[in-house]
Amino acid sequence: MVKISVLQHAPEAHLPTRPGDPTPTSRNLDPLMHPFARARERTRALNAAKMDRIFAKPFIDSLEGHIDAVEVLARQPGSLTTVASGSWDGGIILHNLSTRNKLVKLPRAHKGKVSGLCFAEGDRLLSCGVDRNIKLWSTGSNASDQPLSVFSGKSAFNSIDHHRSDPVFATASNLVQIWDETKSAPISNLTFPTSTETITSVRFNLSEHSVLASIGSDRTFTLYDIRTGKAERRVIMQFRSNALAWSPTFPTTILLASEDHNLYTFDIRHLSTPSQIYKAHVAAVMSCDWSPTGLEFVSGGWDRTVRIWKEGQGHSPEVYHTKRMQRVSSSMFSADARFVITGSDDGNVRIWKAKASDKLGVITARERASMEYRDSLKDRWKFDTEVNKIARTRHLPKPVYQASKLKRTMLEAQRVKEERRRKHTRAGETKPKAERKKVVIVEQT
């Protein structure tokens, strides 16, 4: 007796039960059923990388209103939309990022440039200028073009930052001063004993509120504690820094934008070497700011580009530029980490996407899933030469491109020269010095 069974597909298992229903799908994960799976996946990865570049339209809008270069930007804590910008012409404007109109216009807030801006509790804005005044403005419903109060100092102010919780703020001039909002004179002066420099920027730590850091004109970076009322550490570096920012998620990490085209992150427990060097700018870096996630940061440079870096990855950042954007003197992440705001020498405040190919607006679940799939494909195939090339290549303005080429050539020549010199000196006489060890000259306490 023979038993015979013949393969037959039950149509009811494979056809929709009612008209209009989706057709059931079946899966067979046997690799033989999926020939060229890897080659097809690579093609998909290539397409994903291409699509990423096709949709990379990061520029959103430019907010006009300033007559001169935009020197400082500040975002209001607790607000996604309110951003203040201060300019060299002494004007301050409060922008609403979503509607893109001006909430408050203070055209002559200061004489000379507005050098610092920060928000205080309860819809109030603090600004300082080179006219040796600090002004407290009201920005809410009862905004007026007269300041709520004016604090006058002895010398021109370069920067201001508000304490996270207390009604206290710090300013930078030739020394760091701590002010109380209710008192007209500074409550304490902080300075490193032997310092004769001009302090260019000062920032409070975001989690340890009483610690603050400053950078100065004679290539220093100083840490203070307002409880002890003195400077704790000072580091002298090869080049001066132009901006600093504390990491919002790692309280010991600080980011410095240096004049030598690089950015440095320092772990303040080990100030002898930076924890990472970020190299891509071809001119001095003028500003920097962390993303609220602490995973990214933005920097704006004298080379007219804005760069968005991943924390820990010291090369090949995302780079933004336009024909009309001049030297970028201030840059900032928005509070939801999706946008980047920059102010430049041409007097405009620009809004960019933090991820160039991000889609704004409502995203359906399927779309989101396919985006995530594309991202994972790109990540998986990033070692493929072609995929990597597409993902990595950025168009740069010609001057920036030439400058980076020149810089590369010069650095390579220096390296070769150093190598030759070492080769022809007695063995062991000179050792190659790690790049990170070259940054800090001396650490003082």
Place this chain on the structure above:
Amino acid sequence: MDSLIAKADAIQPLGKKRKLSHPKKPKEASSTDRTLHSVAKHTSVPKSFSKLPEAPATYNHIANKKLRAELNRHTAQATRAKALLEDAEMLLADEAGKIEVEGEMERTWRVGQDEIAKGAGQEAARGRREWKLDGGPYRSRYTRNGRHLAIVGRMGHVATFDWMTGNLHSELQLQETCRDITFLHDQSHYAVAQKKYVFIYDRDGVELHCLKAHIEPTRLEFLPYHWLLASTGNSGYLKYQDTSTGQLLVEHKTKLGACTTMCQNAHNAVIHLGHQNGCVTLWTPNLPHPAVQLLAHLGPVVSVSVDPSQGGRYMATAGKDGTVKVWDCRNWKGAVRNWTVRSGGDVELEWSARGALAVASGGGVNIYTRPSIHTPMHTKTPPPLYLTHPIPHRPLTSVRFAPFQDILITGHAAGLSSIIVPGAGEPNFDSSEADPFENKKARREKEVKALLDKIQPDMITLDPEFVGSLAPPSKLTTGTTVDGKPATEIPFARLPRMERLKVSGKADETEENSEEEWLDDNGKKMSREERERRRQRGKGKSLKRYLRKQRKNVIDPTAVAIRKKLEKQRQEKERARSAAKNGGQEPRKPSALDRFKRAS
């Protein structure tokens, strides 16, 4: 400040061992977790959380911590995926067909088609059919999902239809010789190899294209993942046409004459051709010569087929003399099996998706199955027969297994006959690849997806796994030893200058001492001591020293001039020597008046 630093110790780098500030918790606290107990009784941990085989730690040699962690994560994920994949087999719903005999003496091949059709269900019995058609012999081809069938008769009768519903898409009488037919990516287009050219028709039989580059085609193959239509013909060319862009991708001259046998390996998209001189050649679009050429038969090859069930590992060929050979494509050292088919006529071969080999010769179709078809055998005995079916209409010109069905269709002089072969078809299809039940919308979507996923033709190789595997070492490094150190992968830019020049082929390779200087009287090379002894100190020293110093450089005009000068000196010396040998007579110098001399 200090408090910050003290607090920050909580997040110090992972590399440092952290001191445990608090002692370990007493164990009983966790063992008497009541919530856990009460929950654990009634639940089971999801499969994805359960303990799965961990990846073996194979990356301990890698110093870079980030990379090592990444690689370890990937390996762990891959192992986990592999383990989960085994579970996924439980979800496969359909079972393959089979014939089981009980007694020792019973044979499956004794079971006839009537009995099988009776034993199969009503639905499956529809696979047993006879189409009586004029204008044969016929050839046929299924779509990849096995739903649609295209047939072509020698005299020009072409028809495409959905064989399950009996829905006829198109029927043409082309009134000229038609040699082959194939569907393109799906049933919406098909190509016919006609008398002079290849023509492409759409689903309704409207002629879309005439591919005049394909002259006198005999066989067609479509590579679905690359969107390539390959044709071979009487002119002996193998031509690839990209059906998504329309361009003729490449044409290979086989140099082996007219070709009437072609098949593709579905797993690496390599085209196999059988030739008149008994050769089987394997072609890819990016090689101008066959990737493999093997002498398979004495006499013409009449049929080739590649086994899809083993990832394209086995190939079967048939010769004009009736020999059938099964080859292992990993090494070509002789056939795995060969046997002779006795009934006359050309043999046609076809493998099914589950590894059944159909051999159609003069009198009928024989079907052999795994594993006996793959077991090496030195004698020329045919493997045990699985099924046989006599067809009295010679010649049998094509055999095709229907994908995802237990059906074999044979084309012959009087039409086509389809028989049921239990166990031939793959029971579980994947909707993302080929779905017999797909609707119009799914077909359209699949077409677009397939176009987006089209693989570039230059990625066709014998080993499809090369994509995504490690690249061969870069050309810009050298394997030579530098400064006595062993060969390492040094990037081009870091190489010493001489090495760089050598790699880029610009080095001045000329010896500063010409070879013949160190030849002794018998024309043999002198030993080193001899050379040292014979070296004449202080002769032409400055120039030679200069040259020696210059040797590390590229060819520059001064060095060239000096070399020329030295050469001239050497020749002069030699001439003087030969003159001395000839008895002090200088050989006559050529003069300007020589041209008026009479040739004597």
